Amino acid sequence: MKNDYFEHKAGNYEQDKDRVTNVENIANSILNNVHFDKGMNIMDFGSGTCLLLERIAPFVGKITAVDISESMNNELESKRANLGCKLEIVEMDLTKSKLDKKFDGIMSSMTMHHIKDIKTMFIDFYSLLNENGFIAIADLDLEDGSFHTEDTGVFHFGFDRKIFLNAAVAAGFKNVKITTASIDHKPQGEYPVFLLTGNK
Numbered sequence: 164m165k166n167d168y169f170e171h172k173a174g175n176y177e178q179d180k181d182r183v184t185n186v187e188n189i190a191n192s193i194l195n196n197v198h199f200d201k202g203m204n205i206m207d208f209g210s211g212t213c214l215l216l217e218r219i220a221p222f223v224g225k226i227t228a229v230d231i232s233e234s235m236n237n238e239l240e241s242k243r244a245n246l247g248c249k250l251e252i253v254e255m256d257l258t259k260s261k262l263d264k265k266f267d268g269i270m271s272s273m274t275m276h277h278i279k280d281i282k283t284m285f286i287d288f289y290s291l292l293n294e295n296g297f298i299a300i301a302d303l304d305l306e307d308g309s310f311h312t313e314d315t316g317v318f319h320f321g322f323d324r325k326i327f328l329n330a331a332v333a334a335g336f337k338n339v340k341i342t343t344a345s346i347d348h349k350p351q352g353e354y355p356v357f358l359l360t361g362n363k
């Protein structure tokens with residue numbers, strides 16, 4: 164049986180203003196670094212309640228939201244009517260099952276630190292993309308472990324940017340670059356967040 168780490172968080176996930184601001188910054192950074200059009204079908208990996216995808220939705224045709232958490236997916240479902248594009252919700256653990264689809268781009272916000280083997284994840288992203296498809300992946304810089312105050316299935320206390328970038332390059336991605344997307348302000352500290360972009 165799978166563990167829904169976000170079961171007791173989903174309902175009030177968006178009440179944390181710092182979290183919302185952080186994902187707003189990430190979305191703006193993605194919009195500044197990636198070209199979108201209404202013909203595109205994009206995957207949002209670890210889509211959560213929709214904080215990222217609702218900001219990208221007006222610029223694409225369809226978003227496929229992939230998330231393991233039933234409770235987060237239920238929150239997202241309740242917002243379907245107000246999104247600016249078509250939405251498909253796929254409830255799955257992308258590290259355990261294969262998704263038989265292709266996308267024009269894959270975006271992700273604050274999810275990779277929940278993934279044990281990021282090298283394999285980048286290889287999977289590569290195979291899920293159409294030719295020239297993009298990745299736009301945002302996550303924490305290395306931190307001291309204080310970012311999470313409860314267990315939500317964390318495998319990494321952020322990432323060293325060089326190691327993260329090398330994992331994307333090793334999977335075959337081109338034009339890979341990393342920029343600073345945001346600083347997540349929390350009561351216990353300030354946590355820089357990067358955005359990695361690249362193409363198949």
Ligand SMILES: C[S@@+](CC[C@H](N)C(=O)[O-])C[C@H]1O[C@@H](n2cnc3c(N)ncnc32)[C@H](O)[C@@H]1O
Binds near residue numbers: 273278
């Ligand atoms: C910290 S939340 C981020 C949610 C959203 N992207 C945001 O920025 O607000 C991480 C999300 O990744 C999902 N997740 C974690 N591991 C996953 C996996 N192996 N497959 C699919 N989703 C996963 C969690 O259920 C959760 O909704």
